[in-house]
Structure formats: C-alpha cells, structure tokens
Amino acid sequence: MGRTQVVTGTGAQSSRLVFIGEAPGRDEDLQGEPFVGRAGMVLNSALASAGVTRDDVYITNLVKCRPPDNRKPRKDEVSACSMHLESEFSHLRPSVVCLLGQSVAKGILDEDRSMAELAGTERTVTLWGHDVRAFISYHPAACLYTRENVDKFDETIRICVEAAGLSRR
Numbered sequence: 001m002g003r004t005q006v007v008t009g010t011g012a013q014s015s016r017l018v019f020i021g022e023a024p025g026r027d028e029d030l031q032g033e034p035f036v037g038r039a040g041m042v043l044n045s046a047l048a049s050a051g052v053t054r055d056d057v058y059i060t061n062l063v064k065c066r067p068p069d070n071r072k073p074r075k076d077e078v079s080a081c082s083m084h085l086e087s088e089f090s091h092l093r094p095s096v097v098c099l100l101g102q103s104v105a106k107g108i109l110d111e112d113r114s115m116a117e118l119a120g121t122e123r124t125v126t127l128w129g130h131d132v133r134a135f136i137s138y139h140p141a142a143c144l145y146t147r148e149n150v151d152k153f154d155e156t157i158r159i160c161v162e163a164a165g166l167s168r169r
C-alpha cells in the first residue's frame, strides 16, 4: 500500500463549511493532517484573505490514504473511502462544501467539464442525505503552477466563507 498513515479530516468540528481535497500528498502522509504542504500554504493564505483560519473550517480529502507514486485516486479507492466522508457529513452537517479541483468535482458530482469552466461555479446538491451549496474551486496546487489561477481561487474561497456565514469583516 505504501502509505504511512490514514489522514482524516481536521478543523472545527462545528464548522458548516467543509473543504474536500483529492488525497493526502507526501507531507500529509508524513504529518497525518490534510493540506500541510505547499498546496496547504496556498489554502491557508486564501482563508486568511477571507478573514478566517483553517481552525475555523473543516478540511478533508476524498480519499484518506496517499495513493502510491502520487497518482490520482482510482474510482474503487474513492468508493472505498466514501463511507468516511459520509460519516464526516453526518457529524458536521455542512451547509457549504468547497470541492478542490477537477478530480474531486468528478468524484463527487460526476462533473467532467474543464476547470476553466467549473472554477467558481455553484450548485445545490444532496450529498449523503444533506442539502448543501457546493462550490467548485481550482485545486490549490493548480495555483502553484499557474499563478493566474490565484485570484479566482482566492475569490471562490472568500465566497464559500461568506456563504457559510463565517466572514469576520
């Protein structure tokens, strides 16, 4: 299997705003927490611009174990981890969900369109029995490679924070 440990969600257990990434990377696998590497710094910075910190929200991943060789999670791995997301949802009862990147949009909403089309879009959906406002954003790692994505990413995170009623300013 190759992973060091299972990486479960982190953050405010009372948060109505949930961020869902793809899968733990190397740093997350070693530290046991989602989004603690370079992509996590991009997410932290967007949250700070929106007036909150990662402790105010809940951050988790579609799959809880790092896939070998950093490959994308397979469909069977997403299905196998679905019960974990279901239990996170039943505990948190989120009202706003931010899907970070294309494979998360595909895995959860079965959305196949390009991120250029999907980034910043919103739909109301029922996920594991909970009606949520689901926003799609670029994956924070996509901001590391393409700086032009940063403004759109920051804006989508700010809209999610506002939609969840968490903005302080």
Ligand code: URA
Pocket (backbone or CB within 6 Å): 021, 022, 023, 024, 025, 028, 033, 034, 035, 036, 039, 040, 061
């Ligand atoms: N990328 C993800 O999708 N999730 C993490 O936790 C880290 C990087």
